[in-house]
Amino acid sequence: MKILAISDVHLDPDEEGTCQEFLARVQEDAPDVLVIAGDLAVGKSDVYETLLAHCDFFRGPKLFVPGNHDLWQLHSKRATWRRYEEELPDAIATAGWQYLDQGPVILEDVAFIGCMGWYDYSLRQTVSPEPGLRVSPAHVTAPRRGMKVDAARSHLAWEDLTAEDYQTKALQAGDDNLMEGIVWNDVFYTDWGRSDAEMTQVFCDRLRAQARQVSRRAKRLVVVTHFVPFAETLRDYREVAPAYARAFAGSVSLGETICSFSRAQVAIFGHWHHAGEWQIGNLRAFNVSAKNGPGEGTLITL
Secondary structure, three states: EEEEEEOOOEEEEOOOOOOOOHHHHHHHHOEEEEOOOOOOOOHHHHHHHHHHHHHOOOOOOOOOOOOOOOOOOOOOOOOOOHHHHHHHHHHHHHHHOHHHHOEEEEOEEEEEEEEOOOOOOOOOOOOOOOOOEEEEEOOOOOOOOOOOOOHOOOOEEHHHHHHHHHHOOOOEEEOOOOOEEOOOHHHHHHOOOOOOOHHHHHHHHHHHHHHHHHOOOOOOOEOOOOOEEEHOOOOOOOOHHHHHHHHHEHHHHHHHHHHHOOOOEEEEEEEOOOOEEEEOOEEEEEEOOOOOOOOOOEEEEE
């Protein structure tokens, strides 16, 4: 079985981008299954219907897992649950794709299970990107607005940052003479009404439920998420921005959940823009990001 998978295409809805390299590889390699592991674009539902319709010529299963950018709502009335469970699934189905978050897909003896996943700061970088760097967790209410710092948690050593310090998704780095502000933009464009740790648990539970659902019918599992499940696929950074962003890369518990499935053979994910392949125990793990990776997707053979 040949799987052609891609993520993090980040197409601009206002441009005529159609992911031509990916479409050409679909025709050239004739895969059995297509997988998009999130962050196709940002925009209204009809944007997704238009973009995904370019694969109408492919007659095999087409599986879609959303990323955080796919959920972004660029207005003040954010309804992330409705976007995730209603609006986006309807658009994906209209385009002839299967929204994997809503249920597994079985092909012969292989079950595809998956969901977007989330982050809980467990993959954060604990090593300071710069010697002697001082940082302050901050609050910011809107793009291009000023940051507010809690005096009790200001000018910390990087190593003193706790998981709770990442909840605001904003950071000031440096001293008073040279200050850099960093923001994880999900704080502006998503709102689950739950904590990030709670959302991580929601998605791990969904994966376990799907695995139980296919346990009697599938001998092999392919697990698809958007967020990163394995710390082994990440590295430490010497720049402040990517070092801070690692906290939002994914979750250790997401990887532990996947590894608990004895029949899991392949894990496909994206989000972190560094494509690659790793062996995690008996599991083959693939980051299929098109950013800083193959723009035509990653071909995986079972």
